[in-house]
Each structure stands twice: as C-alpha cells, then as structure tokens.
Amino acid sequence: MRINGNHVTKPAANVGVGDVLTFTQADRVRVIKIAALGIRRGPATEAQTLYEDLTPKDDTEKHVPPIARIEGNSRPTKRDRRKLDLDRRGALE
DSSP states (O other), X not given: OEETTEXXXXXXXXXXXXXXXXXXXXXXXXXXXXOOOOSSOOOHHXXXXXXXXXXXXXXXXXXXXXXXXXXXXSOOOHHHHHHHHHHHHHHHO
C-alpha cells in the first residue's frame, strides 16, 4: 500500500482529506483519493461518497473476475477443488 506515493508498512498509518491511496485489490491496482473522513461506521453507500476513484478506466475494463466454481450452484466437490488447485498452481509457475 502507498499513501501519497510513499510505501507504508504500518497497518495503522494516519490518512487525511486529500491523501491518495494506491493498493492492490484482487488482481488489479486501485488509486483512491480521500474526499472526506467519516464520522461513524456506516453502510457502503455512505462510504462511497467519502472517496474519489482515480483508477484509470482502461484498468477497470480489462479486469476479469477469477473463476469461483466449476459447475452448478453448489460448492465444488473434492474432485473439483483438486482440479482448481492444480490449475492455479500451473498459472503461478
């Protein structure tokens, strides 16, 4: 994670209005500018008004969500899970 371009190692780093946060989310890089600080912990719709998304639009269009399941609406079977694990290991190597 970066705050105003500086790498941050402390998980409790202080941020303020106008700070730009750069971080990875899933398999893409997000750039967020803090517009205001919240007074309370509230719903996601309220939280979305507190920041401005500066992530380049071409980054968000290329984003492909990862495969969650092989088939059906239920959880993957043990056999399906093994196949998923093998596919992921092959992609990492």
